[in-house]
Amino acid sequence: MRTCLILDDYQQAALALADWTRLADHVAVSAIAEHIPDADALVARIAQAEILVIMRERTPFPAALLERLPRLQLLVTSGMRNLAIDLAAARARNVVVCGTDSSPTPPTELTWALILGLARHVASEGRAMREGGPWQSTIGTDLAGATLGILGLGKIGTRVAQIGRSFGMRVIAWSPNLDEARAAAAGVERAASKEALLEASDVVTIHLVLGDRTRGLLGPAELRRMRRDAFLVNTSRAPIIDQDALVRALDEGWIAGAGLDVFETEPLPADSPFRRLPNVLALPHLGYVSRNNYRTFFTQAVEDIEAWLAGAPIRQLG
Structure with a gap:
């Protein structure tokens, strides 16, 4: 059983806005509501996860952080562009990075x-x-x-x-x-x-x-x-x-x-x-924060994880 963590779920909405039970036979999913700015505290909290779902650029993933997450295999971000992820470092560590659609x-x-x-x-x-x-x-x-x-x-x-x-x-x-x-x-x-x-x-x-x-x-x-x-x-x-x-x-x-x-x-x-x-x-970066957009983000995150589990990742970045 793999572990999936959803980061920075400020409104505690992620689990309610998609059908995560589709992954229940293969992945244990949970969400972290609070932002964790300290790198050491963040690593301690997420180091055991093989799958991470992140919201935009709330938590950056530079090379220095990726190097401290040897278990990480799949990183899913909302949107199809995230400048806070070091895609080259992710590729070097064989971490697959996928995204989702986002409405303008x-x-x-x-x-x-x-x-x-x-x-x-x-x-x-x-x-x-x-x-x-x-x-x-x-x-x-x-x-x-x-x-x-x-x-x-x-x-x-x-x-x-x-x-x-x-x-x-x-x-x-x-x-x-x-x-x-x-x-x-x-x-x-x-x-x-x-x-x-x-x-x-x-x-x-x-x-x-x-x-x-x-x-x-x-x-x-x-x-x-x-x-x-x-x-x-x-x-x-x-x-x-x-x-x-x-x-x-x-x-x-x-x-x-x-x-x-x-x-x-x-x-x-x-x-x-x-x-x-x-x-x-x-305002606290609310531009993309709407019910329909969140529903798209998290539903497609589930799809990304399913496709990756099947060996055919979709919506890959980089």
């Missing part, structure tokens, strides 16, 4: 939750209502007629653009590989440059893949190009923005505010400035 709909919807939350001061006004504060203390920002700038026009960015147009916004987009034809097909204007997009937009939202070309894409110079009344939203990956520069931009009023769902260290440390800055609407 939940992160699209959360992006708009952040945009609307910032534009209409939902968090602060809701808190005032709950705490007996002033009745109306803010003035909302109109989206109709405003310019939405999208960095990255892939599956999520294209859907964000569609919703922006439904609000009556002018939508412009830029990415290193975006051409006129693809922008036109999505019904948006292609910005001449990243800088032109930042200068023209009332709301900038990021939907790029993190890589060598996008890491630190927005630094101090780029953030200073944004309007002082503009909002910046990031539901992609934190390192696309220089985090120190972002803190300064928010603290000194270079921009009006930021909606953030991703951070360089997660869970976000208690002393992070993103927890105290009044013009930040921060």
